[in-house]
Amino acid sequence: MTAAATARLLDDLATGGSAGSGAGDLVTDPEVLASYQRDQAAPALVPAGMPAAVVRPRTTAQVQHAVRTAAAHNIPVVPRGAGSGLSGGANAIDRCLIVSTELMTDVTEVDGASLLATVQPGLVNAQLREAAEREGLFYAPDPASWEFSTIGGNIATNAGGLCCVKYGVTRDALLGLELVLADGSAVRIGRRARKGVAGYDLTSLICGSEGTLGIVTEATMRLIPPPRSSATLAASFPTLGSAGAAIQKIVRNSTPSVLELMDRTTIQAVEAMAPQELDETVAALLFARSDLGGSAALREVDRMAAWCEEAGATLAITTDEEAEGRMLMAARRLAYPALERQGATLLDDVGVPLGQIPALLDGIETIAQQHGVLIGTFGHAGDGNMHPTIVFDHHDPDAVARANEAFVALVRLALSLGGTVTGEHGVGLLKRDFLAAELGDAHALHHAIKRALDPHGLFNPGKGI
Amino acid sequence: MTAAATARLLDDLATGGSAGSGAGDLVTDPEVLASYQRDQAAPALVPAGMPAAVVRPRTTAQVQHAVRTAAAHNIPVVPRGAGSGLSGGANAIDRCLIVSTELMTDVTEVDGASLLATVQPGLVNAQLREAAEREGLFYAPDPASWEFSTIGGNIATNAGGLCCVKYGVTRDALLGLELVLADGSAVRIGRRARKGVAGYDLTSLICGSEGTLGIVTEATMRLIPPPRSSATLAASFPTLGSAGAAIQKIVRNSTPSVLELMDRTTIQAVEAMAPQELDETVAALLFARSDLGGSAALREVDRMAAWCEEAGATLAITTDEEAEGRMLMAARRLAYPALERQGATLLDDVGVPLGQIPALLDGIETIAQQHGVLIGTFGHAGDGNMHPTIVFDHHDPDAVARANEAFVALVRLALSLGGTVTGEHGVGLLKRDFLAAELGDAHALHHAIKRALDPHGLFNPGKGI
Incomplete structure (x- = not known):
């Protein structure tokens, strides 16, 4: 792209649009531009180009202007949330326009009576959870990146997480959204009602489409009642086969709110980083939680513990103390950081x-x-x-x-x-x-x-x- | 359509196709043809044409041949399951080819270890439930028509039901499917894994598309562990407002496996048809169930009963006896038949x-x-x-x-x-x-x-x- 062409692009992005507000904040500093080249995918495995420009809109109208301007200049658009993706979906393409939603962080509404919240796509997952909690409600999808990934990014990848074994993935929490299409128009799809079958399920189509069909500019997410108190199980297995048998028994007979596995290599990495007194000789650790509340939760994990023992677990510990449960789960949360240190x-x-x-x-x-x-x-x-x-x-x-x-x-x-x-x-x-x-x-x-x-x-x- | 054109159509449907097996059983008797004109939607509100032919394939290849033949003859295809739909989606169009999946009733597999079943679209919902139960598992979607509606029809309409307040609608149970497209090709979409984000979510797009995008010839449905024992609540309210307040409190604070309402007019119709000793002066009855099992289920409906009383319920009865629970729910199941008698x-x-x-x-x-x-x-x-x-x-x-x-x-x-x-x-x-x-x-x-x-x-x- 010639300097003149880039200048024209930047000029067109800065001016015009609805109410003359342009396409939002423009990033032109080369060093800052470079920081938008990649997400968190391994650089060795995925290429990244240099964007012609990065724009940070605050409104749907600004996103529309960004999309129309890119189309007019015949350059591709790469939508970007927090850049915490793990597959290069947000990596820059040479001479593209990156539309970063990072400034679109409004919570438009939390409608407690309808158990839903409408937010801009740049809102961080953790902030939606907090907004829901203030209404006595719960936003379930919890990717490991929940403290920094955005709802828009979660929608783009249909993010999962630990809770989704019971509560579903991002798609299951997505009721409707506003989408800017390739022609720059903005349309609303989906609904506010819990159930509905009018028209095709375009909401699910967009969820997981990795920014290839449009840019989500607003999303209405389903909230649920807060889970009741949890009980936790940790069990160790002498072989992967015995862990697999325990998993099979648990998924066929109960509804854990968390069911996670970690193998010996990961256990050893965690012990090397932050000793948890884990037995490094076992083949696998299994973690499960039940959030049925009080004694029901403890009974549920006790049943799971019995199945683990039947399957050959060398140790199975349960607790309904939240602090102890967190300690048991700590090793699982350290799994990836610990492996990264190796x-x-x-x-x-x-x-x-x-x-x-x-x-x-x-x-x-x-x-x-x-x-x-x-x-x-x-x-x-x-x-x-x-x-x-x-x-x-x-x-x-x-x-x-x-x-x-x-x-x-x-x-x-x-x-x-x-x-x-x-x-x-x-x-x-x-x-x-x-x-x-x-x-x-x-x-x-x-x-x-x-x-x-x-x-x-x-x-x-x-x-x- | 001239008699000669119809004869050519029937001839082409009967012959050719993969292995020369044609498009399946042909219906030509005019009276039987006429019985395929409508589904269960009110005839006064929706038109119905006369099909040129009805074909009842048994295999995917026969469906492909039916679609290709209809395309070659330039006549529309109307897919049909049990004909139990309520919106005219399966009503015939003049000179169409109806492709009825009623003979495609195979249970291809029940994979208990993976908690899934693969079935042909003409299988009746109740039969899938039975196949799941034989593996100690549960198929959740339960439209009121579950004893006669087909899985293909349930997918076409994304059918709901009583359980879906907790377990989701048909889409939530649909993992993948085989689809015959307009060019007669058959493709598989979706997956057997519980989670996955490769490609667009075409499975959800097809679910609820009412036979307008293709014909589902096989579906892989998610099974779940059997619910534990249930407890039941029935509560009566002096005003619709007080019932609404109770619903609000329940959905914000608990996870009923059923939450149903019936108003005074419906109560009176039920009493006229099959006296249940219901109080015909109340404004509404609310029914709720919890399937958390044993005492946990009873505690859950007891909490709901307390919320109902807070909201102004004149009576709130709970039970963890299954027979008594069924009796409490009987009135709700009679709601529509009772109104139809009026x-x-x-x-x-x-x-x-x-x-x-x-x-x-x-x-x-x-x-x-x-x-x-x-x-x-x-x-x-x-x-x-x-x-x-x-x-x-x-x-x-x-x-x-x-x-x-x-x-x-x-x-x-x-x-x-x-x-x-x-x-x-x-x-x-x-x-x-x-x-x-x-x-x-x-x-x-x-x-x-x-x-x-x-x-x-x-x-x-x-x-x-």
Whole structure:
């Protein structure tokens, strides 16, 4: 892009639009521009270009002006929330316009009587949770990034989290939204009613579409009654197989509000970082919670503990003390930071049908051995969504090559088990090469949808589908 | 259609296709053809044409051949399940080909370990429930028609039911499906894993699309652990306002597995049909269940009973005896049959945000008075989805006119409260005229999706969107 062309672009972004308010704050400082090049996906695995400009709108009208201006200048638009994504979905494309929603942080309404909140997309997940709590209500989706990721980003990736085994993913909490389309128009889809079947479910279509169909400028999210008090279980297993058997028994017979697994490699990493007196010789730790309240919650985790013991657990501890429960769960929260301290990491995000969890865990061990890499596995056992994380020395070209090969092998393993290449992080740039294998004959249908909504490929080209 | 053209159509349907198996059983008897003209929507409100032919395939390949043959003959395709729909979605179009899935009743698999079942679309909901129960699992969506409606029909309308206040609608149970497209190809969308974000959520797009985008030939449904034992509450209220206040308190503070309302007109109709010793002077009855099991369930409904009394309930009975609970709920199950015995009925299906339930109930009373009609209201209070049912004398032209006017007024009332024209029955033919008002600027987006998937308008033209 020539300097003159960039100047014209910036000029057009700054002026015009509804009420002459332009497209919002413009970022032009090269160093600041560069800070918008990437999300949190491993740089070694995904490319990133240099944006022509970054704009930070505050209103829907400013987003519309940004989209119209980019279209007029024939440059792609990359929507961006907090940049905390893990698949490169928000990475810049050379000469693109990045539309960052970071200043769109209004809570438009919290309607306690209707159990819903309407917010701008840049609002951080944690802030929506706080707004809901002030009304005595609860916003359920809790991706690990909940303290810094935005609702818009959560919608773009259909983010999951620990609670979603019981309360569903972001899609299940999304009632309706406002969307700026490729022609710059803004439309409202979905509804405020809890149930409704008028028209196609475009809300679910947009959720998880990774910024490829439009820019969400407002979202109405479903709130739920606050969960009752929780009880917690932690159990250790001598083999992955016995942990898998316990998971199977739990998901078939109860409704945990959390059901998480961590393998030996991850346990050892956590102990190395912040000793929790975990037994580093066990094959896996399983964490479960029940939020049925009081004695019912404790009874529920006690039942789970009995199933764990039947399956061969060497130890199963339960508590209905919240502080003790938090301590038991602390190791799980440290899993990824602890693995990151061991070297460079490739964090994967595969999902399998629940019955294939034992085969997935077995397969991961085999891949670690075959490729001579360290893989720490943790994740959402109750959803079959695991995060095998390859730890390697990025100074060693051979180790890098083996890590990359293992990464591919993990994704193929999930597919071979009837699973998915991405359970909750999104395709972004990271999983593009595997998408055709997963979508099969339906791939063309996804492209037909893309063409119908974005015929000129304005939004986030080359990402997602 | 000339006799010769019909003969050519029938001939082409009977022959060819994969392995020469044609498109399945052909219906040609004029009387039997006529029995495929309508679903259960009120004939006075929706037209129905005469099909050129009805075909009853048994396999995906036969459905593909039916679709290709209809396209070649340039006649529309109307997919049909049990014909138990309530909005005319399955009504015949003149000279159409009806593709009835009634013979596609296979349970392809029940994978207990993965908590899923794959079935053909003609399987009746009750049969899926039985197949799940044999694996110790539960299929949650329970439309009132569950004993005769099909899974394909449930998917086409995204059917709800009593349980969906806790367990979600059909979409929430739908993991993946096989779909025959307008070009006759068959594609698989969705997945077997519980969670996944690869590609757009086409599964949710198809769910509720009322046969306008393709024909579902196989569906993979999510199963859940069996609910634990239930406790039941029935409470009577002197005013609709006090019932509304109790609903509000319950949905903000607990998770009923059923939360249903029935107004005085409906109570009186039930007493006239099958005396339950209900107090016919109360304004409303509220029914709630908790399936937390044992004493936890009873405590939960006891809490709800206390909230009902705080809100002004004249009586609140709870029980954890299943037989007694069924007796308490019996009146609710009789609501619609009882109203039907009072005269001709127009059954509506509107939804509002939870906070607008009192305003909806008030508004229904006002409409009944203004239009001089009897309206019995019952429905899913916990979802804001109500079925105000206009009872009238269809021999009296003036009464018919007033009933029709009241029907329109009910739909407009729901829209004015930020609600939806259809909570769970679908748009079909019945609600087409109101769709533009609900979808607003997004209407064009729905049509863009339709064009992308069905460019020649082969599937169910004039229905749904």
